[in-house]
Amino acid sequence: MASKIRLLVTAAGLAILGSVAAASEGPLVTTEWLQENLENPEIRLLEVSVNPGVYERGHIPGATNIVWHTDLVDPVRRDIASKDQLQSILRDAGVNADSTIILYGDTNNWFAAWGAWVLDVYGVENVKLLDGGRALWEAEGRQLSTSPLALAAGNIELGEADPALRAKLAEVVDAVESESHVIVDIRSPDEYSGKIIAPEGFKETAIRAGHVSGAVNVPWSQAVQEDGRFKSPEDLKALYAEAGVDGSKPVITYCRIGERSSHTWFALSKILGYDVKNYDGSWTEYGNAVGVPVTNLAGTIWTGR
């Protein structure tokens, strides 16, 4: 009897390990997979939604709330969250060194993708995105919870930030001049061409219109299907190859504040395996910087309005 029970327990354990292993084969998990693995103690689910009250009024059961504006960025200087800040947030969320982290969020998973990028910068392994994000989970009518969580503190330790995953202004300017990288502008064609400086309603903007000279334009939304899931790796490969991004040269992605470009960073780096840096300063830094190479196809002149 005892041996039977042990066998069952072992089998269950293997089943759990097996399913986590299945998930760790790729950088994305499906909503079906997540549904089946909600009770799995190896996974830690983090919601990064940018709109207030979204997490609280119903989140995927077991998810911890990560607030982008304070948890994933430095609230004082413009920077990613510091190592200590992020480590303590992850430990509070019960993340252990061997946990599999699954991120998801509202607004097309942009901010969740930023989370995946920042975790990558600090060397956290086994970080995945829920494909389709919160919108798909809701559209499929899956359950949401409002119950409070009581997770035991985790033991994860972050490494030092890896500069290889993050482009700073000087590197971007160097890359333009030396043509060492392909630079991908993932904003809308109107922002890229300089017809507009920023989409309507955004207060953080720049005093120059246009794009980083030499950058190619592949709007982030071209990487996803209608339901918000990423396109297949083959389709993504073809999409970016058409714009001259084929992995033969290292890549730099940017947008307006660096969150949408995290989404494209994820596609290029995690799904296609290219060498990619995200430039989180993006247009709100570059378009305000003095003396950097800018291409302004539309010729819009900033007049302070």
Added chain:
Amino acid sequence: MPLTSRPLVAAAAIAALIAILLSLPERDALGRSLPVSFALGAGFGLVLQRSRFCFWCIARDWFADRDPRGLLGIIAALAVGAIGYAAVFGAWLPDPFAGRLPPDAHIGPVSLTLALGAFVFGIGMALSGSCISAHLYRLGEGAFGSVVALLGALAGFVLGFLSWNTLYLLDIHRARVIWLSAWLGHSGALAATLAVLGATALWLSRQPGAEAQDPPDPRPALARRWPAVVGGILVGWIAVLAYFRVGPLGVTAELGSVARTSAMAVGLLPTVLHGLDGFAGCATVVKETLLSRNGVFVIGMVLGSTVAATLAGDWKPAWPGLRAVPRLLLGGVLLGWGAMVALGCTVGVLLSGIMAGALSGWIFLLACLAGAWIGWRARNWATGG
């Protein structure tokens, strides 16, 4: 005696309620359910109308007759709401000391401007005969004078926006957002709130006016007024359901948005209103979509009140006399200005704030009562009373 005086009006209002409910989009831009907001608005309008939950009437009953029944109704609403909010907060923000505020809750900045706005709002109530929420439910009773007051409120909002930047630089910028739970914990804040409400209720119920009785009402039970305490308990419930599913109760966000969007469109307002969009309260965003959760809530309120009023025989279409128009208009302007600079009114700041443990709610309550009292004295003096 028939239950309804106007079966056609009642049927039209019910048909409109159902038609709108079925045709609303599922969600707004933030993912909140518009049909739920609309239905809660209808319920709110119905309860306000049936229980005469009108802050000015309640204040006047107290000033003139020392009749505390309406005030006890408000206390019941606050107590039920505070308990419900605490239950929600416990789930949403288990640790209130972490330096975060619960999402969306109307925990506003405590400033001199808040007190001034609430005081002016109180005078506006006395002058126009209602607060904004009561003007909305009065519309459902056919009191078209409320249209004049609400138009005045729109103009008042525009004046509020025009004075905002000055007030912000002089005063509001240094205001602190004070949330009782961050000081006392969830249970401590709830206990303190209930203790103050309980002590006030005890004192009020010992006042001579507490024994007042309404004359016997021969109408069927459904047509009679609901006791204020019953109305209060239901208002508390609706407030909690609304916070849980859609957002805190409030009735001025949409009015303010309409005022701000129209005034901006004609270039009347400065392009930047400092700090305004960062504060919690009845945020008055520039309108980007036709249907907002607060807009459908207010429409639901008016229709819900119409149904209640017509079924109970309270539907009495009446146009204001020409001589009343200036008073209604000026009262409305004061309501609008006060609600703008205080970031909400008796519903959004007073009810939703106190329930959430916001000091701003209590400040609004006291300053608004003071303004209402001054207004009441002034009206008595003007009418030689």
